Amino acid sequence: MQGVIDELQKIVGRENLLTRKEDMVTYSYDAAVLDSVVPSAAVMPETSEELGEIVKVCSRQRVPLTVRGSGTNLSGGTIPSSTSGVVLLTGKLNKILEINEADMYAVVQPGVVTATLAAAVEKKGLFYPPDPGSQAVSTIGGNVAENAGGLRGLKYGVTKDYVMGISFFDAMGEHVKSGSRTVKCATGYNLAGMMVGSEGTLGVMDEIILKLIPLPKARKSMVAVYKTIEKASETVAAIIANRIVPATLEILDNFTIRAVEAYSRAGLPVDAGALLLIEVDGHPGQVEDEGRDVEELCRKLGADSIKVASDDTEREKIWSARRSALSALAKLKPTLVLEDATVPRSQIPAMVRALQEIAVKYKIEIGTFGHAGDGNLHPTILTDKRNKEEWHRVESAIEEIFDKALALGGTLSGEHGTGLAKAPFLEKETGISSILFSRRLRKAMDPYGILNPGKVTGVI
Amino acid sequence: MQGVIDELQKIVGRENLLTRKEDMVTYSYDAAVLDSVVPSAAVMPETSEELGEIVKVCSRQRVPLTVRGSGTNLSGGTIPSSTSGVVLLTGKLNKILEINEADMYAVVQPGVVTATLAAAVEKKGLFYPPDPGSQAVSTIGGNVAENAGGLRGLKYGVTKDYVMGISFFDAMGEHVKSGSRTVKCATGYNLAGMMVGSEGTLGVMDEIILKLIPLPKARKSMVAVYKTIEKASETVAAIIANRIVPATLEILDNFTIRAVEAYSRAGLPVDAGALLLIEVDGHPGQVEDEGRDVEELCRKLGADSIKVASDDTEREKIWSARRSALSALAKLKPTLVLEDATVPRSQIPAMVRALQEIAVKYKIEIGTFGHAGDGNLHPTILTDKRNKEEWHRVESAIEEIFDKALALGGTLSGEHGTGLAKAPFLEKETGISSILFSRRLRKAMDPYGILNPGKVTGVI
Numbered sequence: 001m002q003g004v005i006d007e008l009q010k011i012v013g014r015e016n017l018l019t020r021k022e023d024m025v026t027y028s029y030d031a032a033v034l035d036s037v038v039p040s041a042a043v044m045p046e047t048s049e050e051l052g053e054i055v056k057v058c059s060r061q062r063v064p065l066t067v068r069g070s071g072t073n074l075s076g077g078t079i080p081s082s083t084s085g086v087v088l089l090t091g092k093l094n095k096i097l098e099i100n101e102a103d104m105y106a107v108v109q110p111g112v113v114t115a116t117l118a119a120a121v122e123k124k125g126l127f128y129p130p131d132p133g134s135q136a137v138s139t140i141g142g143n144v145a146e147n148a149g150g151l152r153g154l155k156y157g158v159t160k161d162y163v164m165g166i167s168f169f170d171a172m173g174e175h176v177k178s179g180s181r182t183v184k185c186a187t188g189y190n191l192a193g194m195m196v197g198s199e200g201t202l203g204v205m206d207e208i209i210l211k212l213i214p215l216p217k218a219r220k221s222m223v224a225v226y227k228t229i230e231k232a233s234e235t236v237a238a239i240i241a242n243r244i245v246p247a248t249l250e251i252l253d254n255f256t257i258r259a260v261e262a263y264s265r266a267g268l269p270v271d272a273g274a275l276l277l278i279e280v281d282g283h284p285g286q287v288e289d290e291g292r293d294v295e296e297l298c299r300k301l302g303a304d305s306i307k308v309a310s311d312d313t314e315r316e317k318i319w320s321a322r323r324s325a326l327s328a329l330a331k332l333k334p335t336l337v338l339e340d341a342t343v344p345r346s347q348i349p350a351m352v353r354a355l356q357e358i359a360v361k362y363k364i365e366i367g368t369f370g371h372a373g374d375g376n377l378h379p380t381i382l383t384d385k386r387n388k389e390e391w392h393r394v395e396s397a398i399e400e401i402f403d404k405a406l407a408l409g410g411t412l413s414g415e416h417g418t419g420l421a422k423a424p425f426l427e428k429e430t431g432i433s434s435i436l437f438s439r440r441l442r443k444a445m446d447p448y449g450i451l452n453p454g455k456v457t458g459v460i
Numbered sequence: 461m462q463g464v465i466d467e468l469q470k471i472v473g474r475e476n477l478l479t480r481k482e483d484m485v486t487y488s489y490d491a492a493v494l495d496s497v498v499p500s501a502a503v504m505p506e507t508s509e510e511l512g513e514i515v516k517v518c519s520r521q522r523v524p525l526t527v528r529g530s531g532t533n534l535s536g537g538t539i540p541s542s543t544s545g546v547v548l549l550t551g552k553l554n555k556i557l558e559i560n561e562a563d564m565y566a567v568v569q570p571g572v573v574t575a576t577l578a579a580a581v582e583k584k585g586l587f588y589p590p591d592p593g594s595q596a597v598s599t600i601g602g603n604v605a606e607n608a609g610g611l612r613g614l615k616y617g618v619t620k621d622y623v624m625g626i627s628f629f630d631a632m633g634e635h636v637k638s639g640s641r642t643v644k645c646a647t648g649y650n651l652a653g654m655m656v657g658s659e660g661t662l663g664v665m666d667e668i669i670l671k672l673i674p675l676p677k678a679r680k681s682m683v684a685v686y687k688t689i690e691k692a693s694e695t696v697a698a699i700i701a702n703r704i705v706p707a708t709l710e711i712l713d714n715f716t717i718r719a720v721e722a723y724s725r726a727g728l729p730v731d732a733g734a735l736l737l738i739e740v741d742g743h744p745g746q747v748e749d750e751g752r753d754v755e756e757l758c759r760k761l762g763a764d765s766i767k768v769a770s771d772d773t774e775r776e777k778i779w780s781a782r783r784s785a786l787s788a789l790a791k792l793k794p795t796l797v798l799e800d801a802t803v804p805r806s807q808i809p810a811m812v813r814a815l816q817e818i819a820v821k822y823k824i825e826i827g828t829f830g831h832a833g834d835g836n837l838h839p840t841i842l843t844d845k846r847n848k849e850e851w852h853r854v855e856s857a858i859e860e861i862f863d864k865a866l867a868l869g870g871t872l873s874g875e876h877g878t879g880l881a882k883a884p885f886l887e888k889e890t891g892i893s894s895i896l897f898s899r900r901l902r903k904a905m906d907p908y909g910i911l912n913p914g915k916v917t918g919v920i
Binding site for chain 1: 560561562563564565585606607608609613614617618620621630634635636637638640641642643644645646647648649650651653654656657658673674675697700701703704705742743744745746749800802803804805806831834835836869870871872873874875876877878882886889890891893894895896897898900901903904905916917
């Protein structure tokens with residue numbers, strides 16, 4: 001291993017190679033509830049050329065390589081595969097290389113922070129919609145690798161829908177380009193599409209071309225208060241059925257409301273059975289119409305009250321309360337498991353009922369919040385992993401959540417990715433042929449098995 | 461070969477297996493200007509099961525298999541690779557399996573005609589936006605295989621942007637599933653994304669899940685008349701720069717205007733240097749504002765006149781004139797070469813100038829029309845392939861068009877695919893590493909090389 005470390009140091013310099021035990025611990029885990037694995041070194045390239053050289057060394061020396069942005073992912077996608085592995089940190093590949101206003105695209109390095117890009121394009125009147133919960137720290141590279149979603153998925157789609165092109169180093173360190181700076185591109189295989197969600201197992205990205213759109217001219221946020229989560233979830237289905245696609249349509253159950261209020265003192269109604277947080281955006285006329293229609297639907301389906309944000313401060317208050325949900329819940333118990341099994345949106349009421357039944361059946365606490373409008377709930381289990389008996393019940397509950405989502409026509413993961421966490425369950429959804437196909441694909445693209453081993457397809 | 465034919469006949473029955481010479485000629489070519497290759501049999505499965513069995517026979521017997529929808533593609537993607545090859549016709553796999561209004565998706569078999577699906581979902585107030593020029597006959601399977609675009613690309617994207625999931629048989633006949641009925645899915649590799657644009661070389665699709673959106677509430681179409689194509693193309697760039705994204709923004713040069721008028725008697729101004737055909741859609745207030753702003757921009761940038769369609773009949777007249785452009789030009793000479801090299805939209809004026817220079821330089825006729833708003837022009841060369849000397853000049857002109865598009869930051873193909881036509885030029889755009897990567901991918905997924913050999917990556 002020392003030989004590899006010496007080679008890597010030659011590429012990036014002493015200051016960009018970390019091997020101290022305390023640093024290695026930092027890169028041994030991510031936001032998933034999984035065992036940590038301490039790598040042997042972490043390397044921080046500053047240029048594409050260095051990135052390519054690092055991949056070549058790892059390829060030649062057969063060293064497992066795990067690329068890490070900010071480590072916010074919830075599937076274990078950035079947990080090193082072995083103690084002999086190297087972690088590649090994208091923190092210094094953080095340049096926005098181009099924001100093209102005329103052609104509405106941006107070219108970025110993988111280490112650019114999501115919110116930094118969003119703010120930079122907004123200054124030019126443009127919009128990069130994907131907004132994963134971790135956007136303040138998550139990186140575009142990580143978002144692409146995990147196909148990250150966010151609050152705006154129902155109207156604006158997910159990361160996948162904004163990737164126009166990717167260039168990357170393959171497992172042998174060869175530089176591959178796919179996609180284009182044009183909104184239409186049918187040249188060659190859609191390798192950029194294949195890279196999205198591949199969690200660092202098919203190549204190491206160095207540049208990403210992202211589609212931008214004009215910033216919506218107007219928006220309106222509101223909070224609808226319900227006695228029961230059933231009524232709230234029926235409203236979600238009714239809004240979509242009425243052909244209204246809000247920019248965001250979030251739900252918080254009573255458990256989550258109380259946790260958020262205790263954490264953030266945002267003035268949420270702690271007695272409410274559930275809240276819907278809704279934002280419509282677009283042309284001012286459309287915002288007015290859709291805002292009115294949504295209000296009417298909420299009332300018709302049993303909302304006790306609806307509060308419309310009267311200015312940006314009030315709007316910000318709503319969304320920062322929503323964004324604090326995960327941190328607020330995390331305060332309550334030593335271990336928090338955040339799931340993202342997703343169902344077709346009309347099945348949200350059925351999924352909400354199922355989650356309540358599962359909580360009772362396994363005697364566990366589940367806080368439910370999330371992106372109800374696109375069917376992507378976040379059932380959040382609060383537990384203590386050290387309590388083996390309870391943890392066993394939690395594991396059974398998670399598997400039952402997966403089974404229920406699939407039975408309702410859904411998917412194991414809406415936006416957190418497969419990683420290590422969901423790899424063992426993949427077969428339930430796709431069948432064995434899809435896994436064998438995926439493993440064959442992976443083996444061909446990474447014959448020495450150095451790119452983030454164990455993720456997505458399991459160990460091959 | 462007779463053994464293979466007997467096996468196939470056992471699967472689909474005598475009535476669904478064609479081997480007569482005159483039938484085989486029908487399936488020997490497509491809409492690309494390339495040499496035809498007569499296959500040995502054509503087979504028409506009626507079910508997914510039959511489809512899978514056919515792939516298994518071809519795999520076991522190592523028979524090249526080319527899947528064909530309506531054969532409207534312009535890249536040679538459906539020309540058989542050899543006279544011992546089998547063509548698989550999707551015409552009887554033409555069922556819309558589900559249109560889910562509540563969750564806004566459709567599940568279709570590959571042989572469903574694009575316009576049939578569009579009309580079926582429109583009846584339910586939903587919208588499937590991709591509208592390739594051949595939509596009246598093209599199939600969804602073909603659209604997915606070629607990543608077909610259309611007139612609405614700039615606002616609504618292309619086929620790729622509507623594919624939520626695909627199930628397919630791999631080269632060994634194993635059934636693989638990818639994607640989901642949910643708008644968010646981060647489970648496993650994005651195999652559905654990889655299949656888009658893969659031209660039948662990675663698997664044979666049997667079901668496609670497509671995203672639908674609400675039908676726009678209003679729309680307004682207009683025709684702006686210009687003295688010169690330069691002024692028209694500058695208007696295109698100005699509209700986008702003003703953050704207006706019309707649903708369609710099409711250009712026709714004088715040559716195309718005259719051809720269309722002679723063909724369709726639509727009342728187009730034959731003396732105009734160019735026309736812009738523009739449609740804005742969305743909320744009625746947005747349509748009013750954008751319609752007004754577009755009109756103002758057209759005038760400011762030199763339009764002689766602007767005519768707004770006053771009703772659906774006038775609107776239909778505009779778009780049927782545009783849709784007849786290809787047929788109209790095809791009448792003029794024995795051979796028509798329709799290119800689709802695409803540039804970032806701000807480069808449309810530069811590309812238009814380049815096309816004029818190339819026409820002069822090679823003494824050929826180029827009619828230019830197409831999707832100016834997304835940078836996807838269709839320079840259309842009128843020639844006679846039997847005139848060897850002229851054909852040689854045409855080939856040189858095509859290569860220069862490719863070079864120019866790439867120099868302007870564009871791509872070889874915006875929407876027609878790579879097929880046989882552009883495979884030899886792929887390296888210009890992507891470099892050799894991308895091609896080697898793609899060939900490795902393909903070889904792994906199709907070890908016997910039976911799936912549409914020669915397409916996309918060239919012969920491997």
